[in-house]
Amino acid sequence: MKITKHISFYYIENRICYLNKIICETNKYDFETDLYIHTNNEIFKKEDLNDYTNGNINIIYHNLNNIHPYYLTWKCRESLKKQLNDYDIFIYTEDDILIPFKAITYWLKYSNKIIKYKYNLGFVRIETKCDEEYITDLPRSTLKSIINLYNINYCINNINPYCAMWIYNKEEFSNFISSKYYNINNIPGYHIREKSAIGLHGASNYWYKGTLIPLIDNKLISDCKIYHLPNNYLEDNSSPFATIKFNEAYNPT
Secondary structure, eight states: OEEEEEEEEOOOGGGHHHHHHHHHHHTTOSSEEEEEEEESOTTOOGGGSOOOOSSOEEEEEOOOTTSOGGGGGGTTHHHHHHTTTTOSEEEEEETTEEOOHHHHHHHHHHHHHHHTTTEEEOOEEEEEETTEEEETTSTTOOBOOEEEETTEEEEEOOSOOOOSEEEEEHHHHHHHHHSGGGSGGGOOSOOHHHHHHHTTOOTTTOSSSEEEEEEETTEEOGGGEEEETTOHHHHOTTOSSSOEEGGGSBOOO
């Protein structure tokens, strides 16, 4: 099993620490993972980063002259498309999203069980404060609906399935490439950066019936967590995001 992980990194020096945390975590993966970091800084090199031993780091420079800098997030699509026959797992993520390996094993365990029914397996972005974990993308709302597949209860995320990353196996990535949604202009309902990170599971894409997360003891399974490293939503007391605690996210009452 081999993974390609593409990361968009608009160069800001004090954000290199997030890349280094991602590198440290990806070193722990059981599968070889090549990292492709797309950047606007021509002199940014892999030597500027922590050592990586679980694959290759590739720095890809993009000239953003005369275009909005957010379009950097669109630049990886052609590279990913060319890699279809080279990898087994395909990941796109923003530069401040830490994906633990247990989130990868969670996806491997559950995604094939539900994708045949045209459902997407969901993740939730987490920010942490005083040992409490909050979900960034459920603005003052909890999840209430469930569906049972293979005698497993899944919570339906019909509020906001966005999590700043996507992951597909080779078959589904091939389907993605063949779909109209691989052209980011055809993804409705999101801004420039978010369009690239929503993949096929956008709220208005109509590719999947919905996004599901397994329930264990009437709570979201803990392995669905990925981490938003800046914690900036929690620091903004006026924001509706990061207001729902992880352990309270499913509340059918």
